[in-house]
Structure formats: C-alpha cells, structure tokens
Amino acid sequence: MILSTELVSKYLKSLYFVDSASPETLRAYKLDLEQLFEPLGVEKLHLVIRSKTVDVEVLPQQIKFDLEDVNKAILLNRSRWAKLKINTKNRKIATLKSFFGWLFREGYTQTNLADQLVMAKPARRLPRFLSVDEMIAVFKALNQAIEGAKDNDKHKRLLQERALLSLLYGAGLRVSEACQLQSKQIDRHQKQLRVLGKGQKERVIAAPQFVLEAMSALPPSTGPSIWGQQPLSTRKAYDIVKQAGERADLTQPISPHALRHSYATHLLNSGADLRTLQELLGHKTLAATERYTHVDFLSLQNCLENSHPLSKKGRER
Secondary structure, three states, X not given: OEEEOHHHHHHHHHHHHOOOOOHHHHHHHHHHHHHHHHHHOOOOEEXXXXXXXXXXXXXXXXXXXXXXXXXXXXXXXXXXXXXXOHHHHHHHHHHHHHHHXXXXXXXXXXXXXXXXXXXXXXXXXOOOOOOHHHHHHHHHHHHHHHHHOOOHHHHHHHHHHHHHHHHHHHXXXXXXXXXXXXXXXXXXXXXXXXXXXXXXXXXXXXXOHXXXXXXXXXXXXXXXXXXXXXXXXXXXXXXXXXXXXXXXXXXXXXXXXXXHHHHHHHHHHOOOOHHHHHHHHOOOOHHHHHHHOOOOHHHHHHHHHHHOHHHHHHHHO
C-alpha cells in the first residue's frame, strides 16, 4: 500500500468533523505529524482552519511513501525524542498511535503500526498549586500595578491580565477555554459562564463576582472574543501568568495550569465534593478529578497541632 500525505488531510478532517477536535488539538497533531514525515521529504503541512472547514495542503506536491519508509521515519523520530520529557514524548506517540490506528480502521493499511509504539509510564506527580496567601499576593501586586499604570496601553494589558487570571483561578478554566472565551458566553445576570471544553462539550460554570467584575473592566471588544479581534494565544497566556508570578515575587514560576490546580485544591479544602468539582472542571471521569485530593501539608500540620490529643496535652502543660 502506497500512502500519501493526502491521508493526513483526511485524518485531520476526521478529527475535526467526527471527533470534534479543537483547533489547538489539530495544530498540535499537525506539528507531530510534520516531525514524523520530515525524513520522508515533507517540509511542512499547511493547515488552514476555518469555522466550517479544515484544509491540509502539502506544497509543492503530494509526496508518497511506503510502509518501509514510515518504519524508518518512526525509528528516526524515536532517537530524536530520546531526550524529551516523558509527557512530551508520550503526547507525540499518542498522535502517531491515533493516526496509524485511523489508517488501519479505514483500511489504508493491513498492519496497525500503532501496535509497535509504546508510551512510557510517567512518574505520578502531584499537580502544582499555590497557597491561598500566594494567590492573594498575585492579585494584590496586579491590582497595585493597575492603579499605578499611567500609560493607556499598559493599563489595558493589565486589565486583560487580571481577566485571564480571574478566569483561571476564579472559574477554573483550562487555558484554551480562557483564550477562546467569547462575550456571548458570559451571562452576567445569571452569574454564569458557558464554556466549550474538550470535544466541544459545553458546561456551565458559576462565576464569582470578582470574575464578572474583571470581565466588565475589560476594554470594549472589537470582535466576538473578549480579548479583541482575535482570541488570546496560549503562548501569550503562559507569558502573562509567568509575569504575574514574578511581579508578586513568588519563589517558583507559575503557569495557567497551576492556577486551575489552585482553584480545584482550594475548593476541595473549603469543603467542595468531588462530583461537583468534576462538573466544574469538565472532567470526563471522576478519576481525573481525584488527582486534586492531595493534601496541603501546611493545613495538615495545623490540623494535627490543633486536634491531636498529645499536641493538646503538650499545650496544657
């Protein structure tokens, strides 16, 4: 069977129309497949995403390759991925497994090449999260910067920064959800956000008053996005959050994921149940939410000091 890069186009369109993959997912898969096919002479896959169409072109011509070529490309990529972090490597392997599995199911190949790709087992790490005091410090430093901003452009950027941080920590949005948020998804009367999550699945999130106030303080948008004519890029969002942590003199860099993790952790520590948190975070399974049942060790220490019988007796002496 001779394969061509035209099948990449069909595969990505299948992800988009059948599996409702987001534009961000398509771009990530495109980059991974570019790396796979690079040894075969494919320099770049041109992905065009519109509201109702997804087009993939390979210029200057369609390049064909056989299964032996693909096997060689897989071996070359394995060596290139050797120094990557396990999670990054696994994401790339997952892309290839998905693509090769699709080729096999659709009858383009007689062998499922996905079977020869094995993902490494990552070390289970607790999600990074900030303490309540750290979050207060981040917003305090940001509000002071807003009050002291004399330049209009800087003031506008800081208002957008506060809106982003409020969505991540105050509503627990994924970074992609916050970046793609549109004005029509904000219901100020009901104090709700209607968010399109993974697989274009909609969920309704209660929005605290400080989140709504941060949204209302944004400059009038010139497009459907709350950020202006275009959605905010995830790369820009990461930079914004990192700068917010630096402004507050935090000891470690922070990310959008850390703010979402902090949202989940602080709600759990305040008594929220896992089922409710699962709905708020948009997790398919409860197992994904259970990652957040880690313990704030400072809270644990305080609890032991205040509740343990021997600790009580020690204070009574």
